[in-house]
Amino acid sequence: MVPNPIGPECIRVTKVYDWVVLTNRDRNKVQIPEECFAAIEDARHDGNTITATCSEVAGTRSCDFIGATPANMPNVPGAQIVSLAFHVHIRVIFFCNGAPLPGCNFVVPVSFMDEVILCFPEGTEINCNIFDVQCTVVLNQMLGDMVVLDVTMCKDVQVEAEVKLEVEAKFCGPRPVIPIEEDGFVCPTPRFPQQCPTFFPTLNCNCQGAAEFNGEASILVFEDGLGGGTTGNLDLTALVCDQCTLTNSRVQVSYIDTLGPTPIGTPDADIDQSFTFTANDILQPSCTTDPATGLVTGLTATGTGVITPAGGAPENATFTLTLTDADPLGDTASLTITSPSLSVTIALTLAANPGLEVEVGDCDRFPV
Structure with a gap:
């Protein structure tokens, strides 16, 4: 043989x-x-x-x-x-x-x-x-x-x-379309055409995570310096590096304020602090590893998006999302959103917010 x-x-x-x-x-x-x-x-x-x-x-x-x-x-x-x-x-x-x-x-x-x-x-x-x-x-x-x-x-x-x-390979898919900007840039002329590694193929992520919550929650919302603690219905969905690529990552938030007592630090009137937020660019996340087990138990992702307050105009915003997967009862999800006029802080725990689901895990990468 x-x-x-x-x-x-x-x-x-x-x-x-x-x-x-x-x-x-x-x-x-x-x-x-x-x-x-x-x-x-x-x-x-x-x-x-x-x-x-x-x-x-x-x-x-x-x-x-x-x-x-x-x-x-x-x-x-x-x-x-x-x-x-x-x-x-x-x-x-x-x-x-x-x-x-x-x-x-x-x-x-x-x-x-x-x-x-x-x-x-x-x-x-x-x-x-x-x-x-x-x-x-x-x-x-x-x-x-x-x-x-x-x-x-x-x-x-x-x-x-x-x-x-001479390669090791995996299946790949198309990347998202990049918005066109003005002016020009001259490409180099390589012997073999030179790859554009900064945007295709997309880099594998080191870890991946997801979080979901839909229910009553207390958060912090400040608009033009006014606002504070507010309670309402929060719908949060976060998906970071699904299948270990950034292509289909998304962060979406919808918050409906339950008008009631005046929030701390606001004038003597009810303020509708409802808003929506959608991420449009998510960067590679950083990963948190449990030193005892070597397993990935958390991640932090940053990026940009658009936040729209109740009755207001959409604004460009930056965000930071942190997920912790600490079974059985230690799951947490926190999200901060900052725009020129708005500041939002969402901090969810499984103990205070039943129904919160957080999953974080490692990603298999090709060996270096």
């Missing part, structure tokens, strides 16, 4: 340098052919019911690379703004009382232009495709001889190059 030992291998592969999924939805006005429009008007005049459908014409999907310009983004070096055009043909059919109308089966082109930030170093190529198209005819928005199509298009965009690699 020929031995087949496990060892390092050198392979020639198509390497993915960056990967995003884009979605467009738009309403397009399209011209109804003259013969079809006349048939529709005649049918309506006679009191008939007009309906319509639209669907993608098979084999008409296409994607064109338009160009790329450097992006001046210090936090994502090597990034470029790539312009792409996506095209598909849509077939529209009108019906009278469920039967096709003569001359009312026609095809129209639909196109979307996209600009997306990608790691696109010299020597790589753009591979883009449309993987789903949905269409609906909006009959209640017919404008004379024009009809409105509601079209949703889902696209997959990858940056690729053929390289030789």
Whole structure:
């Protein structure tokens, strides 16, 4: 028997340098052919019911690379703004009382232009495709001889190059789209296209955690220096590094104040201290390890988001989330949120807040 030992291998592969999924939805006005429009008007005049459908014409999907310009983004070096055009043909059919109308089966082109930030170093190529198209005819928005199509298009965009690699690997997924900023940045010109490690592939987290609470809770809310302790209904959901990546992390809070006695430190009137908060950027968390067992029992995550007070305008905010998983009765979750006019402190314990659920654990990483 020929031995087949496990060892390092050198392979020639198509390497993915960056990967995003884009979605467009738009309403397009399209011209109804003259013969079809006349048939529709005649049918309506006679009191008939007009309906319509639209669907993608098979084999008409296409994607064109338009160009790329450097992006001046210090936090994502090597990034470029790539312009792409996506095209598909849509077939529209009108019906009278469920039967096709003569001359009312026609095809129209639909196109979307996209600009997306990608790691696109010299020597790589753009591979883009449309993987789903949905269409609906909006009959209640017919404008004379024009009809409105509601079209949703889902696209997959990858940056690729053929390289030789010695690797250990895992499955990966697309990263979130990065908002486009102005000005430019010149990419280096490597022998093999140089990776953009700051944003793709995303780094594994060292730990992961989640917390949920929905019920009555006492928290601290200060707005423009006024406020204090308040009791109301708190709905908190936190998910950090699910499956050990930051991609699907989220922190959301909804607080409904129960108006009652004046909070300490406020003028002599009830103040509605309700608010909502949604995180939009979560950084890699720091992990807390039990020295006795070596197990991860807590984490702290920071980031930015948007907080909206009752009756007020949304404000940019920073936050710090700390989770402790100390079974059976020592679970805690604390969250501080700070904006130009608001300061919120939420401190939950399993003893004081029955129903609090906190889970924190280690993440398996590739060996260094």
